[in-house]
Amino acid sequence: MPNLEASFRALRVLHIARVLFNQYGFHKVGVDRIIAEAKVAKATFYNDFHSKERLIEMCLTFQKDALKDKVFSILYSYQELMVLDKLKQIYFLHTNLEGFYRLPFKAIFEIEKLYPAAYKVVIDYRNWFINEIYKLLLTLKATASMEDAHLFLFVIDGAMVQLVGQNQIDERDKLLDYFLLMISSV
Incomplete structure (x- = not known):
């Protein structure tokens, strides 16, 4: 007990x-x-x-693991979803201010120098995420590149900056629409 x-x-x-x-x-x-x-x-x-660093690392690991589970669920559990729908779900999962990505997003700006071990958790997640998005984009477009996957993450980060700063949900949707239009065009 x-x-x-x-x-x-x-x-x-x-x-x-x-x-x-x-x-x-x-x-x-x-x-x-x-x-x-x-x-x-x-x-x-x-x-x-x-230590506080170890606590932060554990908090970020919890968030990272929850995000990975959600992303895997979207990628592999919803086989009937089209690729663009999966990208939308993944995007909205990450641009939810009450969601699991907010703390890792905040960590990008706040902890790199002071808590490097905890910062590495975020970087590892972002690298994993980019690779998963790249694989997904390849199923949509054979000429998709790693830069496209990076761009998707940058679109997410840009939306988060807007949401945290001004709470402009319409702008968040415009970023996604532009990316999806760009990636789905030949």
Whole structure:
């Protein structure tokens, strides 16, 4: 039973940290605030996570794994969907401000120098994602390139910048429409 309690406690800390990091950023949220909101002792926190970087890495790994599961589900579970529909679903999965991509997106701008191990989690996801999108684009267009896959990720990132900055949902849709038009033309 003590192991189960420790697991629930660690999950609670992870959940609270993810919410706080999403809301305030990685630099404005310290360990003291996390442990106060999670109602755990500082020694318990350091026993479970060892450092703030390790906690951030675990938060990002959780988000990355959830995103991968969702992307795999779209790519392989919905065989009847057309490629453009799959791209749309993947796009909207990543441009949801309440979704799993927001924290990794925020990490791109905030943690590279200070938390390199955690930053690597995000870079690994982005590389995996580009490769999966490239394979999907090849099923649509034999001349698709890795640059097209990179462009799709840049369109997602651009939409996220717009959503975080101004909350312009119409512009987000225009970015996607333009990309889909560009990629589906011969």
